[in-house]
Amino acid sequence: MTERLFFAIWPGDEQRSALARIQRELPDRHGRKTHPEDLHITLVFLGDVGADQRGCAEAAADQAHGVPFELTFDSIGCFPRARVLWCGASILPDPLLKLARGLNRHLLGCGFPPERRPYAPHVTLARKARPIEAKSLTQPIQWPVSEFVLVVAREGPAPRYQVLRRWRLAS
Numbered sequence: 001m002t003e004r005l006f007f008a009i010w011p012g013d014e015q016r017s018a019l020a021r022i023q024r025e026l027p028d029r030h031g032r033k034t035h036p037e038d039l040h041i042t043l044v045f046l047g048d049v050g051a052d053q054r055g056c057a058e059a060a061a062d063q064a065h066g067v068p069f070e071l072t073f074d075s076i077g078c079f080p081r082a083r084v085l086w087c088g089a090s091i092l093p094d095p096l097l098k099l100a101r102g103l104n105r106h107l108l109g110c111g112f113p114p115e116r117r118p119y120a121p122h123v124t125l126a127r128k129a130r131p132i133e134a135k136s137l138t139q140p141i142q143w144p145v146s147e148f149v150l151v152v153a154r155e156g157p158a159p160r161y162q163v164l165r166r167w168r169l170a171s
Helices: 013-024 051-064 094-109
Strands: 002-010 041-049 067-078 084-088 122-129 135-145 148-152 163-168
Touching: 002 051, 013 067, 013 122, 013 135, 041 051, 041 094, 051 094, 051 148, 051 163, 067 094
Parallel strands: none
Antiparallel strands: 002 041, 002 148, 067 084, 067 135, 084 122, 148 163
């Protein structure tokens, strides 16, 4: 028995509402919009994980340390090849990058190789959509981050993601 898992930054109600508003204001691109309750920033995608490997991943997360930080989501754009519309930050705080690197480093011992592509934190607004031109948001979203979470992806209707566990970032 396996579960599809990933570590993520989970938005608060205010950030989720702001992201959902941006999503609603997108031009119709014939894509599949992400359910507002599923909006998040992936830190590390684990994939299909058994119980032993999940325990190891949670122990690795216990070892990953970070400090609280703030993100400013100030742009939208697309990954044309993947047909993904996203919301992101033009400036990535160093604590976010250190957290992702630290998690990856600790997860190596559990058999999770790090992603080969450079880390590009973003919130997926829609999938299978026609591209849009990148632009700055007129009202950037301030997103204070004080924790990260372990999430399971469930089959069936949206919302599909459920937070399983939380880790506080120490100040």
